[in-house]
Amino acid sequence: MIASSVLNLWDMLEQYAATIGHVTTGLLRHEEKLEIELINERLPQINLLGFAKVRSPQPVSVDDEAYIHAYLPHAERLASDLDLDAAQIAAQRIRKRLAAGNYEKRMLVEDVKSLRLRLQDQLTAKQFLYVAPQYAQLYRQPALFGQEVNDCFADAIDDIQDAGTALATGLGTACVMHLMRVMEVGLKVLARELEVEYAPSWEAYLTKIEQNISAKHSLKSAEWKHREAIFRDVSGDLLTIKQAWRNPTMHIVKRYTQDQAGEVFSAVGTLLQRMAQNLTPKRQPTLTVVANNQLPEN
Structure with missing residues (x-):
């Protein structure tokens, strides 16, 4: 076996x-x-x-x-x-x-x-655990939110997989606890993008995004104007997660059913996928340095 x-x-x-x-x-x-x-x-x-x-x-x-x-x-x-x-x-x-x-x-x-x-x-x-068909595809799968998310949020790979396995086996609270660790990785990236201090709470990020969106058009930077639509979507994703989490902070203060954890899992996946596509920096080619700081001749 x-x-x-x-x-x-x-x-x-x-x-x-x-x-x-x-x-x-x-x-x-x-x-x-x-x-x-x-x-x-x-x-x-x-x-x-x-x-x-x-x-x-x-x-x-x-x-x-x-x-x-x-x-x-x-x-x-x-x-x-x-x-x-x-x-x-x-x-x-x-x-x-x-x-x-x-x-x-x-x-x-x-x-x-x-x-x-x-x-x-x-x-x-020998005991065997039954996994319902609708959850079987989540059990011990390495890229539940897609390979692009794994590439951009490598520190979250194990917790994403463990969250899926916990959800598949009916451990809703354990799933949300793993997702809390996943969100820490994602929020640190978002904090850098928004130039705010990292905080384990949704409000700091939602407030910062709302302030930037509500600012006068003339006060907005060209970069923000270019990415404002993305941040609007990110804000919506955060609100969805906050509602699914059923708590104003990321702390675990209650038990989560399998269905409730499934809502959180889906919402976190949507956020990370959006961030992986739009906010996180892609890998850049590395310049090879040779002796005396000279580039190799063609």
């Missing part, structure tokens, strides 16, 4: 259901067969003189070996794939005793029963 991945129900059934059914059925049938054969071994043997004699232990037969070879490789592979360590040990015991010879049916029936029960116990202990 691939760690930290999403398997749909069909994939799980296709990969494991047939194998589990084959192995458990084979073990149970062999166990029942051995139990029936051992009934005679447990009964005393009466000789011609009427004396009771204890029967000799029955060795594992060729028929038993055929049974074992039919299910044991599948049991070993299943135990290895699903990390069923106790079942692996039980399967190895059967294989080693079979190879060593002098394997008795009474020992084999106990080993077969042990393997069957260990498989059952360890499979029961």
Whole structure:
């Protein structure tokens, strides 16, 4: 099984259901067969003189070996794939005793029963979390807000991914906490653009944008006039996040349902995408400096 991945129900059934059914059925049938054969071994043997004699232990037969070879490789592979360590040990015991010879049916029936029960116990202990279809695409995905956002806000990549995973698994408050860290990265960039001090509150940014928008046209710089429409959209995004956050600051003061966290997730993604496209500086080519500060000749 691939760690930290999403398997749909069909994939799980296709990969494991047939194998589990084959192995458990084979073990149970062999166990029942051995139990029936051992009934005679447990009964005393009466000789011609009427004396009771204890029967000799029955060795594992060729028929038993055929049974074992039919299910044991599948049991070993299943135990290895699903990390069923106790079942692996039980399967190895059967294989080693079979190879060593002098394997008795009474020992084999106990080993077969042990393997069957260990498989059952360890499979029961494996817990799986169901992810609803509408959230499955958020689970452990590396670029949920797009590659451009990842390129521009590299410090937020891990928290964006973890926010999506938390949302997918129903942990709404955890999702919003990761988004709080994502917003810190974005607001620091916005603070630089607006030339204000960074603050973990929406108001400082909304107030600054509103002041600049409301200023007389003649007082606005050429750069601001060129970008005013962008900042209007950013202001709208911040208001949307503020409303979805349901708190005037970025502090977590309540629990968030999955739906509420989904609203925050969507709003934060919209803001970062807009900022990545319009506000954050793109990477510039680096000038290579050589000896004596001379550029290389063409």
